Amino acid sequence: MAGSHTKKSRGTARAGRRVPLGTEVVRREPQRERAFLVGIEVRTRGRSGAKGTVTAQASTARDAAAMQPAAIGAAKKSNSKPSIPEFDADESLAELRTLAESAGAEVVGEILQRRDRPDPATLIGAGKLEEIAGAAAAADADVLLFDHDLSPSQQRNIEKIVQRRVIDRTQLILDIFAKHARTREGQLQVELAQLHYMMPRLAGHGVEMSQLGGGIGTRGPGETKLETDRRKIARRVRHVEQQIENVRRIRAQQRQRRESAPVATVALVGYTNAGKSTLFNALTQAKVLESPRMFATLDPTLRGVDLPSKRKVLLSDTVGFIRSLPHTLVSAFRATLEEVQRASLILHVSDASSRLSAEQDAQVEIVLKELEAEKKPRLRVMNKIDLLDEEVTQSLLADSLREDSKTVYVSAKEGTGLARLLQRIDAMIEEDAVSRVHLRIPQKEGKTLAMLEAKARIYSRKYVDGAVELEVEAPQSVVRKIKAFVVR
Ligand SMILES: Nc1nc2c(ncn2[C@@H]2O[C@H](COP(=O)(O)OP(=O)(O)OP(=O)(O)O)[C@@H](O)[C@H]2O)c(=O)[nH]1
Ligand SMILES: [Mg+2]
Incomplete structure (x- = not known):
């Protein structure tokens, strides 16, 4: 390995x-x-x-x-x-x-x-x-x-x-999630998982919860302090579930609007700390939090990325996985992870420098299965190659240059291998398929010509009698707009 x-x-x-x-x-x-x-x-x-x-x-x-x-x-x-x-x-x-x-x-x-x-x-x-x-x-x-x-x-x-x-380990992970949740949705989801965890633990807690005065295991996300009365908790669970349902409905509406345009979503998944957010930032010029802390990212973020074919895809960064991810968290975070379930392509990011990357990959596999996303088209991204020996890096890079390679080696931090990664994503995305067309466009159609410059790859251009004859490669969504000018 x-x-x-x-x-x-x-x-x-x-x-x-x-x-x-x-x-x-x-x-x-x-x-x-x-x-x-x-x-x-x-x-x-x-x-x-x-x-x-x-x-x-x-x-x-x-x-x-x-x-x-x-x-x-x-x-x-x-x-x-x-x-x-x-x-x-x-x-x-x-x-x-x-x-x-x-x-x-x-x-x-x-x-x-x-x-x-x-x-x-x-x-x-x-x-x-x-x-x-x-x-x-x-x-x-x-x-x-x-x-x-x-x-x-x-x-x-x-x-x-x-x-x-x-x-215990689950409570510790819940606590980190509580600390890092930023959006209302994330906070609700963590709270729900915490409430489910607490419910069976209320009776006769050895050290009274009320005496704790903050600290690991006592933090609720956002403003709420975790309540300790079973009846209150049950009521709170129903309330939070209802609110999560509302958030989910809004997200579904947003997604519907998004899906009416032929833009594919590419989801980053991987073990916590693998470098998903760093890669997300490198590909989208965004500034989401990158951090050596585990579970730095909880709330999903979507951003557009332009592929070499000039198609656009939406890249989603989301919560990382961990060995024995508490089940309460997987189910509470289902709404967040819906992005993964709906993605056209999954980028599985691994820390190539970790001795444990094989084990971590196996854990990611388990969560993907739980999300019923294990059969989706997948590209493996081995990250942090800057931490490997130069020699090893070179041979890995050479290996990944094969046309159909399902593994790409990158350093998100140093920007190595990103162009290759975008090419591979491009080859694996089926939405808004790219085709080559010949066009004849009157020169006075300045707007159309400018649009083509931006959204298509132009292979040849000839000026004939006040018109431009072009050979271009463009996504279907663009070809549709210039149908009137297609010669063949
Ligand atoms: N050397 C090196 N470090 C990297 C690289 N990519 C990410 N890192 C570091 O790895 C740590 C984790 O990076 P993140 O991008 O926050 O990881 P993540 O997968 O989003 O983690 P969670 O959101 O916590 O699941 C940070 O300290 C990054 O600076 C890389 O290519 N090389
Ligand atoms: Mg992250």
């Missing part, structure tokens, strides 16, 4: 916390929550290797190396079957670290717990939990982030033992 050729050395991903000499160890940014990460690897029995080993390492959020894609999860993935790519526990924990950062937390320590089978009551044994509680206390953590989904009762039981707030 391309990911194994990255330039960056895979040095130690985790370093001890560095405190400049003479600096008092105090909470530097009191508003940042201190998070302690708990990774869990459930092994099937009979496998070799250390069981139940616990490694605790302090790590700082500022440890830049740990955030580099190439440095993440340096551990060998000897446990995963080659046919079904899986993140291993280390890689998964590294991803959780990025998620925690994206939620605005400071990672103050982490533990990886290996178990033969999960404990139904507390996921990991009570003894180990005590140990984890001690490590979290030593690191002065506010919250424990579990790299696993917890049932409502597991979450309560663990909170009782560790005496700290406990957040």
Whole structure:
């Protein structure tokens, strides 16, 4: 896989916390929550290797190396079957670290717990939990982030033992979504997913929600503070669903208007952080947010792009995917993802520099299936080739020059490969098909001639008796307008 050729050395991903000499160890940014990460690897029995080993390492959020894609999860993935790519526990924990950062937390320590089978009551044994509680206390953590989904009762039981707030992976992702939702539609969708998540967790929450005073898992999108009363929540769910329905109706109307013109939509999809927004900006000269944080984009954006054939397509940037994307989110974001379902062509953007790109691709595949969009025409865009070795890049580029290649290599950041990408999109789009026509247009038809200059490719031009004879290639929508002048 391309990911194994990255330039960056895979040095130690985790370093001890560095405190400049003479600096008092105090909470530097009191508003940042201190998070302690708990990774869990459930092994099937009979496998070799250390069981139940616990490694605790302090790590700082500022440890830049740990955030580099190439440095993440340096551990060998000897446990995963080659046919079904899986993140291993280390890689998964590294991803959780990025998620925690994206939620605005400071990672103050982490533990990886290996178990033969999960404990139904507390996921990991009570003894180990005590140990984890001690490590979290030593690191002065506010919250424990579990790299696993917890049932409502597991979450309560663990909170009782560790005496700290406990957040699972789904809740963490919901929180990031809540932080990043900008449009009303996005906010409604996140709120709905949060309400569904909270509903079964209301009774006897170990650490009372009302005492939290903000922080991961307590933020609602927009202005609303998450309510804690079941009856109120049920009412709120109905209200939000109704409003989402309204938004959806308006979007459908807008789409109808759009679809009356023969413009194809091309949807960018891919793992969070693959570089979709950066590519979107590079192709459309837009300025949507590009960010190393995960799920920087939540709200869909559409922009026109001109193809080499002079056809226009609409490019859509949308929310990124992640391993085990919480189901509540996929369904809540269905309206947003409708753009993907309706697209004529899907551009699947991958981070070619990530060691995990194969696994990430497999996850994207799962979500596309869930959206029933897996059979759509697809173009694979391997992004971030600027991070690969020069040699590797050259051979990949040469390979992708084949006429029918379904993979294009680009660097959205540096603008490499974009012309080739546009050509491939052009070749795969069927809407508003391009055809070659001969025209004879009186010279006085200045407007028509100017329109052709802008919207068609002109191959030849001859002036004969006050008229222009042209051979042009133009989309159907343009040919229709100049029907009267077509000679053949
Ligand atoms: N080196 C390099 N970095 C890139 C490239 N494209 C994107 N990035 C970086 O990757 C990070 C993520 O980029 P985004 O465009 O925000 O990624 P995204 O896929 O839109 O992510 P979400 O919206 O969070 O799903 C940013 O820090 C970008 O600067 C590239 O071609 N080369
Ligand atoms: Mg984005």
